[in-house]
Amino acid sequence: MAFRSAIDQQAAVNALLDQKFSDSALVRYSPEEMKAQVDAELENASAFAAFGYELDLIKKHRALAEDGCSFLIVHAPEDAQAESVASVARATKAVAAQHYGRFMIEEISGLASGNTPV
Template structure:
């Protein structure tokens, strides 16, 4: 089954928890680092629709809204732990990229760019697990 590209209006969830399968979620120290990383990713061949930028305020607001709607079943999952971590990093002013990278090579390139710009978190979402890219 093919994964769908996330958009800012269509955020993938499972039992109410953030679950962007086929994407790498990256928190950078600030918005400027995230925006530079987005430019580098586009230079590496990622399309503008493949790289979503969020400010810390935007990411924090979205995660808090989703956490309010998480089902009891999802409450014990790792995705919810990550969502809480994302809220914390957003409060600290991190800039965010969510990169559509369903293929291994794409995910590796996203991870390399994340490291280059001092990412605090880089998580690749698979169907059953979430892989730490740092």
Template structure:
């Protein structure tokens, strides 16, 4: 059975850490780059339901609430480190896209498009690992 894709209201966690499995998490420099990447993703065959958009303020709010309580079991602290970096980027005004990309070819396309739009971060969340794509 296929699990449902994320929506704007979802903020998936594992051991208290942000963990959107099968998604590439992308931080962009500004709204113009975000709009451009969304158009690029559409042109590359990603459907609107494959993409979840979070404003910088929304992402910062979610992460600020989670950071004090993230479990030490969450990737032996690496997820907490990533969340701290994400929080700093969100506080600096970076908008975010979460792109459903369960297949290697999809994550490669997302990473290439994100790089072209000046992404600050593009990380793929797998079941037990997190891959830095940029």
């Protein structure tokens, strides 16, 4: 999930902790940390990364980080957990949120247009 402010990010953290997610299931990235992460991923991306949506999504994450967004990564392996995270994303002003499933990446923020690839 990406948030315009650290306050919105913290609201999401609090909501997830209230829903019994452990703090160890949450990873926070500052805008600077996300830019560095994306740059490292782009530097090491294979030719196969150009197929599909993931490379475009990584570039979108960098653009959001350049705009000052903070990020929250949540380990949610069960469907019910993923739905809880999606509800939190929608309730806490996430500007973007994706669920990385086994075979696809799904936009879960509720803000995507109908033609957004998944």
